[in-house]
Amino acid sequence: MIKPTRVIVALVAATFLPLAGLSTAATAATPTPAATQRHLVEIPAQAAVAQAVAPSECATTLLGDYVDQLIGAMTLEQLLFLIEHQNTLLSVPTYDALFFGTQGDPDYALESHARQITNTFRDLQRFWDIDSSDIQLMAMHGDVLLDADRIAATLTAMVATGVTEPMTPAEIEAEAEEVATFMQEQGDFYDNPLWTLNAFAFSGEGESDPFIAALPDKLVMGDGIIEFYDAIGLGDVGVRVIMAHEFAHHVQFELGVFDTGPTDPAEATRRTELMADAMASYFATHKKGLALNSKRVADALLSFYTVGDCYFDDPGHHGTPLQRQRAADWGADLAAAAKPRSYVLPAETFVGLFEAALPGIISGN
Ligand SMILES: [Zn+2]
Incomplete structure (x- = not known):
């Protein structure tokens, strides 16, 4: 999770038009998220998805190419449904897991790469010297979209917490019914990786909304992101490295790193994201961590997040590919320099070293 509020690039209905060949009337009802x-x-x-349907000058990324393929494989009917219900399809599996998921509930049980994910989580807990015993590890699956009650409960909580625009109970019920009915009729469309193409860390600490503040710490792995890494041939490395990146956010929550950064939201996000990359790389290449090859680790980190590069003014911007590469290299070099090789830095010390190195990671000097 990104602590400072992030403005996600709005999926404007018009951007779909050239691709889908729609009349404007057909998509007039598509909501555009408010900037606030x-x-x-x-x-x-x-x-x-926005980039896939309205390509800009941004360089394509592996994640972007993958999304292009997923969209290209849809029937026109499915694509039109996605356009009409994009907020539900792209947000509900994530927020369902955030609001209602618990470790141990079969609805959120890890399936693909389950043993590897569980083992890596344990490795991470051992590696970093923070209290991580309260973090719940779980999956998110697209099958929530088959269940009108679960969709409605999630949309209701999304409205209540202000993460989506206001909807009346009747509107929520109608939307939930329509999506569940469609998904039930469309074979395995509910399982499309697009709905769960994410992994995230969450901590409710410091949140003013009591419902959000009461949620347990979580690390959620989407089926879609796991499938993505399998599809690009980085299954083993990618899944573990993205977990290490998300776990790094928990280290940051625990140490209060989000409270001490620059006031500019874009700079603040860049700092915590590059730090999470460096931590992920340090863990993944360290002898006491995963002892993986540093180039494959960097490839895995870069394949996912470079999608952010299109939006330099976005407060959620993650840093340029070069900056991310340098952050990953810095973490791997630090792991390689450990003396003795099995020595792991205290998390606090790591953060201090990173802060000192950050200007160089940003500038390249
Ligand atoms: Zn992150």
Whole structure:
């Protein structure tokens, strides 16, 4: 999760028009998120879908190419449904897991790569010297979209917490019914990786909304992101590295790192994201961590987040590919320099070293 409120690039209905060949009337009802809307969780698929349907000059990324493929494989009927119900399809699986998921509930049980994910989580808990015993590890699955009651409960909570625009109970019920009915008729469309193309860390600490503040700490792995890494041949490395990145956000929550950064939201996000990359790389390449090859680790980190590069003014901006590469290299170099090789830095010390290195990571000097 990104602590400072992130404005997600709005999926404007018009951007779909050239691709879908629609009349404007057909999409007039598509909501455009307000700029003031709050976002508890960043949903990269939203920006990736926008880029897929209205390509800009941004360089394509592996994640972007993957989203293009997913969209290209849809029937026209499915694509039109996505356009009409994009907020529900792209947000509900994430917020369902955030609001209602618990470790141990079969609805959120890890399936793909389950053993690897569980083991890596344990490795991470051992590696970093923070109290991580209260973090719940879980999956998110697209099958929530088959269940009108679960969709309605999630939309209701999204409205109540201000992460989506106001909807009446009747509107919520109608939307939930329509989506569940469609998904039940469309084979495995409910399981499309696009709906769960995300992994996130969440902590409710410091949130003013009592409902959000009461939620347990979580690390949520979407089926879609796991499938993405499998599809690009980075399954083993990618899944573990993205977990390490998300776990790094928990280290940051625990140490209060989000409270001490620059006041400019874009700079603040860049700092915590580059730090999370460096921490992920440090863990993933360290002898006491995963002892993975540093180039594959950097590839895994870069394949996912470079989608942010299109939006330099976005408060959720994650840093340029070069900055992310340098952050990953910095973390790997630090791991390689450990003396003895099995020595792991205290998290607090790591953060201090990173802060000192950050200007160089940003500028390249
Ligand atoms: Zn992150």
